Amino acid sequence: MTIPPQVTASRYLERPAPSALADVVDVILDKGLVIDAYIRVSLVGIELLTIDARIVIASVDTYMRFAQAVNRMDLTETEVHGIPELMQDMTKSGAKGKASGAIEAAEEKFEQAFGRKHDKEESEDEGERRPGTRRPSRRRSSSSEEG
């Protein structure tokens, strides 16, 4: 059986490039015909090829980064697009469960540091600033003035 590789002109598929090692590692390092007793490979040096892999676990730092990212964004288009499934019951999604531990820990830490309950998001006044309540763990944007 022969598979002519170019029988159809692919418009979207990239031809495999054996020299693109990051791609190759993904495919042949842990898949393919194998009898476990006969694997002899030493992985020294190979893991360096996967430097583009970036996994970020949900954490307070991630939330801070996202908050700053949406804060910075220029919304030129404000109409609501038709993706209602993204809006349904946002506060009860699975992410909330995973996140709540980190949030509670952060709140506790915050309260310990400042000796009082943090401001509730439902009860804030737009213009008010309270010294000591802003404590971003990793600030990327220098601008803090509200528009």
Next chain:
Amino acid sequence: MTTREPRTANAVATGRYLYGVVRADALAALEDAELGPDGFLLPVRHEGLCALTSAAPAELGREELARHADLTQRVFERVTILPARFGVVFSDADEVVAELLRPYQDQLTAQLDRLDGMVQVDVTCIHREEQALALLLRADRALAARRREANRSYMAAIRVGQRVAMGLERLRARDAAIARELLRRRALEERPSGMSHEHMFLHSAFLVRASDVGAFDDAVGELRRRLPHALTRAVGPRPPYAFVELRDERKEPTWA
């Protein structure tokens, strides 16, 4: 190397490195495949099967990884191959027969039949952060309205960020479903891998009939149009690495 046991060191020095298994009668079709210098490829035959091997290199590093990928790709473009995982080395040709071709003969033959005319296409989809966030803000008015709260306090910022994280998670789930719905129509099987990027929502090998590669290509194009806020990469056709499986024949339960 000093920590290796003598048998292993010997295997690396004089052993056979395995690239894959083909049908013995397919060898003739590989004559012009440029699979290395004369004498590089050392076929090991057993009945209707043939293991494609070479002398085991002393080291297995990047160069060997690229050679493995290149050689299996060239073979795959001519005949059906069960590609080996990188790094399989036998002590000698006899061991290739005794440990692979003979005990697994039925399984190898069945897999060659199953994978005749099949190709693998690997697809990864990753949200472009800025565009995904913009989509999220347009979809979630409350979030758009509250995003400036991040300036007010540490906890307010975390709440906004948490809502963004939840929204992105929903967007990943939605877009993964769209991608699967489009791609599975043109594929026979899918083997998902773990996500290796925080915005990745699809990382799968698809088994596609060679005759359907054009249709799969169209489906990838449609996916890119449907999800312009994602980076979609599809690489293939390549050998069906993710779809080769051997059950261990040597571990029969002794109590049976």
